[in-house]
Amino acid sequence: MDLDLTADPIDLCAALVDVPSVSGEEGALADALERALRAQAPHLELLRSGHAVLARTNLGRAQRVLLAGHIDTVPIADNVPSRREGHLLHGCGTTDMKSGDAVIAHLAATLTEPRHDLTLVFYDCEEVEADRNGLGRIEREHRDWLDADLALLGEPTAATIEAGCQGTLRVEVTTRGRRAHSARSWLGDNAVHAAGGMLDRLARYRPRRVDIDGCEYREGLQAVRITGGVAGNVVPDECVVTVNFRFAPDRDVAAAEKHVREVLDGFDAVVTDSAPGALPGLGAPAAREFLAAAGGAPRAKFGWTDVARFAALGIPAVNYGPGDPNLAHTREEHVDTREITEVTATLRRFLT
Known part of the structure; x- marks a missing residue:
């Protein structure tokens, strides 16, 4: 498929959605983006990294702004190709986050003299394990391409600035317990029952609400999975509860x-996965400038996003893009096209 990056970003979003790009299978979309950028944005330096496409200006501006968006989606759920219904564009990835990608790609082709130098990053494998994330590979192999005074991730935020992340x-x-035949249960010790005290603690747990730079973050400690038992007539001797702390x-x-x-004192707990959050970073000069251009009050980002990767590199980063994040990964995923237009206009105003 040939992409027209100068077209209305709404049409461009539909075109991106119509190229399937489930995590690990982004090659066709990365190829299309690379071809379009080479043909329609000769003012940009380009770099291909796996299924990621990077581009940047080298105008010698005092500041550099990085716009980033992942091009992969969760598995398709009978929602490709895209379809329109009034102001709504339906399809896999419309919200998460091909509408944001469309905005970034459109600006890449049409902003030839921005007042800040620009870096555009379209990367792969955000929706899967962290060690496959394309940004991690780019950081290891092309670290200088991530240098910026501000990073804007086009994650869905309903056209509102969402700062930092959990x-x-x-x-x-x-x-652990002791197996026994369930007909003679008194001979055993039920490991599932033994987990009850821990589950009671979690049910009684009262999470914090924390205000940072005017953004309220809400914590959560939840049991998200429980396994135990080997048969319908055996007292289980082991039970494993997975607990997630945001x-x-x-x-x-x-x-x-x-x-x-x-909180879980007295229970055997093993950490299986972790990722740091990101502070809002709204005090950085480039971030303050963007806040003024976008208007409105920023809010906390619930969930983890790649702003945390940029924060770890010392780069202020915020989430800002079209789409309702509550619709991400659903069969009913769609984006209000008016938000695509609004985000495009705001970023153009900020960058020019």
């Missing part, structure tokens, strides 16, 4: 783990 920590809590970015991973272990 951190995440997962632990597996194991309780924590405010004023805690680092070590502090989050310490807190979870305090």
